[in-house]
Amino acid sequence: MSFLELQNITKIYPNGTKAVNETSLNIENGEFVVFVGPSGCGKSTLLRMIAGLEDITNGEISLDGNIINKIDPSERDVAMVFQNYALYPHMSVFNNMAYGLKNRGISKEEINNKVNDVAKLLEIDQLLTRKPSMLSGGQRQRVAMGRAIVRNPKIFLFDEPLSNLDAKLRNQMRLEIKRLQRQMGVTSIFVTHDQTEAMTLGDRIVVINNGVVEQVGTPKEIYSKPNTKFVAEFIGSPQMNLFNCKIENGIAHIADMKINLNNSTNIDDATLGIRPDDILISDNGKHSCVANLVEYLGSDMIIYSKIGDQEFSCKLSSKINLNAGDTFKFEISGTSVHLFDNTTGSRV
Amino acid sequence: MTKYISSTINHFILSIGLLIMVVPIWIIFASSTHSSLFINTNGLQFFLGDNFIDNYSRVLFKQSGFFNEITALKMFFNSFVMATGIATLSVITSLMAAYGLVYFKVKYATFIFWLIFITLLVPLELRIMPSYIVMSKLNLVNTFAGLILPISASAIATFFFRQFYKSIPDELLEAAKLDGTNSFRFFIDFLIPLSKTMIAAVFIFMFVFGYNQYLWPLIMTTSEQYWTVVMGLKTMYGSISDRFAFVIMSMIPPVIIIIFLQKLFIQGIFQNK
Numbered sequence: 001m002s003f004l005e006l007q008n009i010t011k012i013y014p015n016g017t018k019a020v021n022e023t024s025l026n027i028e029n030g031e032f033v034v035f036v037g038p039s040g041c042g043k044s045t046l047l048r049m050i051a052g053l054e055d056i057t058n059g060e061i062s063l064d065g066n067i068i069n070k071i072d073p074s075e076r077d078v079a080m081v082f083q084n085y086a087l088y089p090h091m092s093v094f095n096n097m098a099y100g101l102k103n104r105g106i107s108k109e110e111i112n113n114k115v116n117d118v119a120k121l122l123e124i125d126q127l128l129t130r131k132p133s134m135l136s137g138g139q140r141q142r143v144a145m146g147r148a149i150v151r152n153p154k155i156f157l158f159d160e161p162l163s164n165l166d167a168k169l170r171n172q173m174r175l176e177i178k179r180l181q182r183q184m185g186v187t188s189i190f191v192t193h194d195q196t197e198a199m200t201l202g203d204r205i206v207v208i209n210n211g212v213v214e215q216v217g218t219p220k221e222i223y224s225k226p227n228t229k230f231v232a233e234f235i236g237s238p239q240m241n242l243f244n245c246k247i248e249n250g251i252a253h254i255a256d257m258k259i260n261l262n263n264s265t266n267i268d269d270a271t272l273g274i275r276p277d278d279i280l281i282s283d284n285g286k287h288s289c290v291a292n293l294v295e296y297l298g299s300d301m302i303i304y305s306k307i308g309d310q311e312f313s314c315k316l317s318s319k320i321n322l323n324a325g326d327t328f329k330f331e332i333s334g335t336s337v338h339l340f341d342n343t344t345g346s347r348v
Numbered sequence: 349m350t351k352y353i354s355s356t357i358n359h360f361i362l363s364i365g366l367l368i369m370v371v372p373i374w375i376i377f378a379s380s381t382h383s384s385l386f387i388n389t390n391g392l393q394f395f396l397g398d399n400f401i402d403n404y405s406r407v408l409f410k411q412s413g414f415f416n417e418i419t420a421l422k423m424f425f426n427s428f429v430m431a432t433g434i435a436t437l438s439v440i441t442s443l444m445a446a447y448g449l450v451y452f453k454v455k456y457a458t459f460i461f462w463l464i465f466i467t468l469l470v471p472l473e474l475r476i477m478p479s480y481i482v483m484s485k486l487n488l489v490n491t492f493a494g495l496i497l498p499i500s501a502s503a504i505a506t507f508f509f510r511q512f513y514k515s516i517p518d519e520l521l522e523a524a525k526l527d528g529t530n531s532f533r534f535f536i537d538f539l540i541p542l543s544k545t546m547i548a549a550v551f552i553f554m555f556v557f558g559y560n561q562y563l564w565p566l567i568m569t570t571s572e573q574y575w576t577v578v579m580g581l582k583t584m585y586g587s588i589s590d591r592f593a594f595v596i597m598s599m600i601p602p603v604i605i606i607i608f609l610q611k612l613f614i615q616g617i618f619q620n621k
Contacts, residue, residue, distance in 0.1 A: 086520050
């Protein structure tokens with residue numbers, strides 16, 4: 001039995017909206033799982049149901065062997081870091097962190113020790129007497145995490161905690177969260193809409209769309225073998241190129257381009273996905289196109305072009321000399337493509 | 349240069365406003381320090397006289413009323429108890445009513461709120477007979493409880509607290525829930541400290557409201573022992589300087605309350621979250 005088990009979880013709001021649909025998921029002890037998906041896909045709702053902040057319409061959640069559906073959030077032993085931190089504005093940093101412990105009837109001395117230890121760990125020991133309004137965004141973030149850590153809960157829940165930080169701080173905090181999670185080994189669930197965060201943080205990623213889990217897997221699995229067209233499109237930056245095509249006897253026809261898939265598939269309405277960095281640019285390439293736009297990113301550059309009327313992009317080292325308007329030759333290997341059946345949307 | 353001129357004009361206008369408000373009070377105060385004979389012959393005074401201690405101590409301790417059963421000091425005490433009682437109870441009842449309306453899943457909460465709000469259209473003067481009958485059946489005539497209870501729930505204060513609670517983000521409650529708080533502790537540990545400034549503002553409003561009550565204490569009390577300052581003002585038949593002294597003293601309790609709670613009061617009024 002897994003540490004946290006979700007079984008056929010469904011959430012229907014009173015107005016009839018189905019936010020989460022028949023979701024089942026097992027999470028092991030100590031694992032760092034990331035829920036990722038576009039906004040409004042139900043990932044936060046799922047997290048809030050685990051926390052107990054949202055009623056469960058159908059299904060069962062069990063934590064550490066106990067079913068927690070009907071257990072009050074205060075007794076589930078979970079800690080949550082909110083998007084806007086939700087620090088208690090009238091309490092000092094110390095009291096913000098100590099409040100949960102006080103409610104559990106822990107002795108003053110122990111509270112002092114615990115809060116001071118965690119404050120040192122997060123380097124906020126200088127701020128303990130301040131009020132949240134006197135802290136910067138990054139410091140607030142640390143306090144919010146400190147408040148969660150100090151309680152030593154069974155699970156950490158992070159609800160897009162980095163989205164209010166600027167880019168540099170976000171990268172820094174991301175690394176820190178990863179480091180802390182490794183260090184403490186507490187099971188964590190992290191919700192984000194940012195696929196970079198998902199890829200870098202998660203031991204496993206759960207891709208959610210329209211209240212349905214599209215795929216669960218390690219970052220590598222998700223990136224290299226997306227189960228559905230949605231996952232293929234959502235994970236990876238720049239986005240995977242998706243071409244509508246017809247496949248006859250293992251040969252994909254995209255406009256007048258032919259790609260040999262080395263098998264004998266026949267699909268009338270298929271989507272062929274190619275990662276921008278799997279398009280190999282070389283002078284010996286079989287296909288040629290005109291670069292419509294070149295985006296320079298420092299070490300890499302991205303070329304936007306068209307095959308027939310379908311746009312695509314490819315990523316290559318910026319050492320190659322190519323300007324907008326130039327014609328370039330490229331090669332697509334039949335083994336590096338992802339094939340999806342358009343009628344089902346899933347991988348072939 | 350234009351900045352200097354506009355600032356001068358501003359200060360000039362403010363000074364005029366200040367004078368309009370302060371001068372009459374000053375004239376009453378200055379006149380109250382002269383003997384009645386002096387004022388009767390020379391008119392209102394702008395400068396201080398030398399009867400300050402005489403006049404004020406006489407007014408404070410003189411037995412007055414129809415039956416000479418009460419001193420001004422006792423009236424101040426009565427008014428203070430009544431105003432403090434009304435202010436304290438109004439704050440407590442409206443805090444709790446707003447808490448119930450906003451944070452509990454009460455069916456028809458909005459409807460109930462508007463029902464409370466509509467009572468603003470029914471001032472005390474309109475319901476004075478039923479209120480009196482209820483109080484007299486409860487044997488509360490000639491008691492402080494009788495003076496305080498019928499005006500110790502305020503719709504407007506409930507409205508203020510309700511709006512304030514609605515502006516508190518839900519995450520705060522959720523975070524507190526996960527930290528193991530219950531409804532009662534959330535009220536005590538979060539809502540009361542967070543609405544401190546609002547409480548001060550409501551307390552002052554209700555204190556002044558209670559202090560200014562005239563008709564209700566007039567009807568509720570038959571014993572002079574329960575007369576309040578505002579009732580006393582009307583029955584001050586003594587000399588003119590005594591009456592002036594009484595007027596000046598009657599302003600002191602609200603002023604003291606405002607001075608003490610001023611900082612919180614101003615924050616409370618201009619609170620924008």
